[in-house]
Amino acid sequence: MDNKNYETVVALNSSRFGSGNPRLGESLMKDFLESLAETTPLPSAILLYNTAAVLACKDSPVLEQMKALEAKGVEVDVSLESLMFYGMSEDRVCGGPVSMDMMTSILMNAQKVVKP
Numbered sequence: 001m002d003n004k005n006y007e008t009v010v011a012l013n014s015s016r017f018g019s020g021n022p023r024l025g026e027s028l029m030k031d032f033l034e035s036l037a038e039t040t041p042l043p044s045a046i047l048l049y050n051t052a053a054v055l056a057c058k059d060s061p062v063l064e065q066m067k068a069l070e071a072k073g074v075e076v077d078v079s080l081e082s083l084m085f086y087g088m089s090e091d092r093v094c095g096g097p098v099s100m101d102m103m104t105s106i107l108m109n110a111q112k113v114v115k116p
Contacts, residue, residue: 006044009110012052033065042074047103049079057091066094
């Protein structure tokens with residue numbers, strides 16, 4: 001299990017930002033990720049689980065933003081269970097798959113968790 005210390009971890013459990021209108025939620029998620037890439041300091045990691053796992057897969061409307069964050073050194077961790085549940089194990093093109101044990105370790109070793 002990873003005992004690395006994480007300063008800030010962003011935990012996303014949905015492919016949309018908020019729970020209202022789906023189109024607005026998708027637009028807000030794109031805006032959030034773009035804004036996140038410009039913040040200082042950057043988060044140490046982004047955890048993607050449940051439907052947020054699609055954000056790291058081909059055909060994601062925010063794949064460009066996810067790859068930009070990863071290129072800037074943000075660790076992108078995608079729930080392996082979520083990828084398998086949604087049949088997207090082969091579609092992931094950003095980040096790395098992680099188990100629930102690893103996700104738990106990341107969250108518990110974070111100084112701050114942001115869950116928008």
